[in-house]
Amino acid sequence: MNIAKKITLLFAILSAIIISLLSGFVWYFSNEFAFEDFYKRLEARVNITAQIRLSEDKSDNIYAKVRNQYLERLPDEKEFVIEKRELDKNTINSDLPEGFFNTINAGKVARHRKENQFYAGKSFISNQKTYIIIVSANDPVGFRELKDLQKILIAGFFLSVVLSFVVGWKFSNYMLNPLRNVIKSVKKIKAENLHLRLDVKQGTDEMSQLAQTFNNMLNRLETAFETQNNFISNASHELRTPLTIISGEVELAMRAETDIKKQQKALTKIKDEAERLEHILTSLLGLAQSGFNGKNQPWEQVRVDELIWEVQQTVNQVHPESKIEVDFSILPEDESLITIKANKNLLKLAITNIVSNACKYSNNKTVFITLLSKLNVISIAVKDQGIGIPQGDVQHVFEPFYRASNTSQFKGYGVGLPLSLNIIRLHRGSIGVSSQEQIGTEIKVLLPLK
Incomplete structure (x- = not known):
């Protein structure tokens, strides 16, 4: 897998994680606060029901008429007024949890939701008796909005992942295009055209530094190649000279079989040139050894x-x-x-x-x-x-x-x-x-x- 695909895949995975976390937060807080207003409306009806059903004041009859006339009834709204000692939760709803009634008994307002059925309850004291009033209703609008939000979040998640993949692919190709150009240019440079250099754009970004680094390396390589060529040429010339002299003196010594002085002179010349050749080879070895990187020598x-x-x-x-x-x-x-x-x-x-x-x-x-x-x-x-x-x-x-x-x-x-x-x-x-x-x-x- 090339770098562009890796970057695209990584970008898409990171985007999917971020979008899923964001969607989760949106869903969680929407689920928590979407029905807050509906619960408050149920609690208001609990208080109104207590005012109407538990009071003996005649003005409350008028209050009940006003309530029926101007306060809309919620879908599937039901009211339950039960004396505490006669409490039987089966008369209300068998699925209400025990904690719901424990909250009411503790003097607090209790809330409960099962799918789209909402409950609100509270205890009241009237004529030295304790009553529990529970109001239940449906909230089809809020529930439908929550379902719609869920569909939107799911669709948005998949759409965002696809979009992030496309954007990531375009982005990775755009960012790696200068690197591809560098690779393409480097492939063209060979031993016979070391004079070629990469185009370095103005700036201090990593691509400019990479191109400049390649150019510096090419400068060193070109210098090394030229030095090596010169070294080989000069070394060949310096080694050939004493070898030629030695060969010539050997031929002279072989010809002068009866002339001891000529042979002695030729042998002396051969010895001098052999020593010269040894000095040249020693120097060559020193030059070669001095080109090491220093890591294998004591410092x-x-x-x-x-x-x-x-x-x-x-x-x-x-x-x-x-x-x-x-x-x-x-x-x-x-x-x-x-x-x-x-x-x-x-x-x-x-x-x-x-x-x-x-x-x-x-x-x-x-x-x-x-x-x-x-x-x-x-x-x-x-x-x-x-x-x-x-x-x-x-x-x-x-x-x-x-x-x-x-x-x-x-x-x-x-x-x-x-x-x-x-x-x-x-x-x-x-x-x-x-x-x-x-x-x-x-x-x-x-x-x-x-």
């Missing part, structure tokens, strides 16, 4: 200042000739302002790559690391005095295996910064690059405290 509270000291030590071990100056002069005293929840090993790897590049491309001139905590953001700035990055190459430095045009004399594979970027994004941070050729480069890492 802990990390003090960023202590992490910087560890990075400095690591870089100095790998590049003993490097010079690194760390500036913590403007750090806050509260250690919580320099502590973040992070994957320590990955974050250390990302910062180490950035600092190591700064040392390498500045020919081991002094590299400055500045740590700053402000507005719930930790800033790590790494500034060198190296060769810089050409303006046209800055936007590509985070692409896997891309190397700036002025780095040919430096050994590298173009995977350090892309790996760092993936790790920083994993920590919901960002990286900014500012560079000027032959002056130096500054890379700033921003990490949220929470």
Whole structure:
């Protein structure tokens, strides 16, 4: 069952429940108050009957004539005047309940209805005797109105349920039509046309948010596909080069069977290219692992200042000739302002790559690391005095295996910064690059405290 049918059915059921409750209330209160006026008319006749039948005043005869002349008789109206000691309810009606007479004996006005036959009774004292006067009559008009109301309520109930079903069906189709349009548009989007986007209408309703969410997801998918294509293309190129060299050197070594020096040179070249190939594969593995969602890796509270000291030590071990100056002069005293929840090993790897590049491309001139905590953001700035990055190459430095045009004399594979970027994004941070050729480069890492 689709959502439209479920909404329609639910709407019809809820409407039926509400209408039935409303009809029940109307019927109950109509049944309670419809005959109130008729009961009052019977009670008035009980009092008049007592006045006429139990009084010896002659003026009451005149009163009886006026009553007969001007007070209409009710349908099937009957009067019963019985002395209490001679009371036999069978003389009145055998179906009158015992409670009816108990109410009269208690000095109150008693009422009773059986279908369309109404009774009203009361006790009176005359000449030291107690009499019970009961008046009964039919109320065909009120009873008929109640029956008509019952028919109207039943007919209205079924008509309202049918109407609510139709309205619910129209309403559900109207509300779900934008969702159907979204589904129809999403079905048209495939791997070969990821550039297509959904139409987002102005507003903040859920459908607009859903369309915008799909568009954001498509943006990420398109970026991921492009990155993957570029990654595969660059990886294929980088892997093919050492493999080609290795194949060529093997052929040379096989040809120079009697020349030991040529064979030794070829084997040395094969060893170097094999090591290069190993480095490329290790870097590829690092790039792949840095794309995980972080849920399967340990996260802990990390003090960023202590992490910087560890990075400095690591870089100095790998590049003993490097010079690194760390500036913590403007750090806050509260250690919580320099502590973040992070994957320590990955974050250390990302910062180490950035600092190591700064040392390498500045020919081991002094590299400055500045740590700053402000507005719930930790800033790590790494500034060198190296060769810089050409303006046209800055936007590509985070692409896997891309190397700036002025780095040919430096050994590298173009995977350090892309790996760092993936790790920083994993920590919901960002990286900014500012560079000027032959002056130096500054890379700033921003990490949220929470």
